[in-house]
Amino acid sequence: LAVTDFQGRVYEAVSRIPRGKVSTYGRVAAHIGCGSARAVGRALRCNPFAPRGPCHRVIASDLSPGGFRGSPGGAARRVKERMLAREGVRFEGGRLADASRLFAFRSSRRTR
DNA sequence: ACATGTTCCTTAC
DNA sequence: GTAAGGAACATGT
Numbered sequence: 001l002a003v004t005d006f007q008g009r010v011y012e013a014v015s016r017i018p019r020g021k022v023s024t025y026g027r028v029a030a031h032i033g034c035g036s037a038r039a040v041g042r043a044l045r046c047n048p049f050a051p052r053g054p055c056h057r058v059i060a061s062d063l064s065p066g067g068f069r070g071s072p073g074g075a076a077r078r079v080k081e082r083m084l085a086r087e088g089v090r091f092e093g094g095r096l097a098d099a100s101r102l103f104a105f106r107s108s109r110r111t112r
Numbered sequence: 113a114c115a116t117g118t119t120c121c122t123t124a125c
Numbered sequence: 126g127t128a129a130g131g132a133a134c135a136t137g138t
Binding site (some may be wrong): 004006007029030034035036038040042043045046078 | 115116117118119121
Binding site for chain 3 (some may be wrong): 026036039040070
């Protein structure tokens, strides 16, 4: 399965998200230096690193589940929520219940 | 509604 | 078979 350099960056960033936390397309995009969150979603569409590529840990900036497996919604979305719920990430009313579960990427800034 | 970046598909050479 | 152009997209402001 061939992956582009961009996809490699995206998955590298996504792979950094610890279990029990999530991130957004926009955040990932900004972290890898891309101005388009849409491009990130496009890269995540096919998951060459599945099931290791935690594409399910990437949600929309709106805190809505976002898409999964090539679909912006539908049955796959439920599966996504289920996987996240299994990791401790809870969704409520179609949105992330606890915003503190958002993972903060480290650019070049060390905390404390 | 429009903007931004990347990928995929179709058509031409 | 390779190159170029245009359309589509798991979004964000």
